[in-house]
Amino acid sequence: MTANILAGITAVLTFLFVLNMLRKGALREKYAVLWLFFSGVALLFAVIPDSLNWVATKLGVAYPVNLVFFVLAVLLVLVSVQLSHELSRHEMRIRRLAEEVALLRQEIQEERENRDQ
Numbered sequence: 001m002t003a004n005i006l007a008g009i010t011a012v013l014t015f016l017f018v019l020n021m022l023r024k025g026a027l028r029e030k031y032a033v034l035w036l037f038f039s040g041v042a043l044l045f046a047v048i049p050d051s052l053n054w055v056a057t058k059l060g061v062a063y064p065v066n067l068v069f070f071v072l073a074v075l076l077v078l079v080s081v082q083l084s085h086e087l088s089r090h091e092m093r094i095r096r097l098a099e100e101v102a103l104l105r106q107e108i109q110e111e112r113e114n115r116d117q
Contacts, residue, residue: 004047005046007046008043008047011039012039012043014039018032019032
C-alpha cells in the first residue's frame, strides 16, 4: 500500500469519525470545523501528491514532509492553546456557579432557621 493511499484512507476515516461525533452530539461544531478542514486538506494532498510538493516549493521548504510535520506541530499547539482557553473559561464558570450555590444554600438555611423560630 502506498503512502498516498494510506494517507487518503486515514483522511477519509478521520472525516467520517468527526462527522459521526458531530451527528451524535459528542463534538460541537466549533471544534469539528477545524478537524474537518484539516482532514479535507490531508485528503487533497493524498489525492494530488504533487500539490504538496508545489506548496513546499512555493514556501521554500526543502522537503515536503518537513512542511507536513511543521503544520501538524502548529496545529497541535493551536489546539492545545484553544483547549486551555476553554478549560480556563469553564473553570471560572464552575467556580462562579459553586459560589452561587453556596450562597443559595446559606440563604435557604437562614430561611429555615427563621421559619423554625
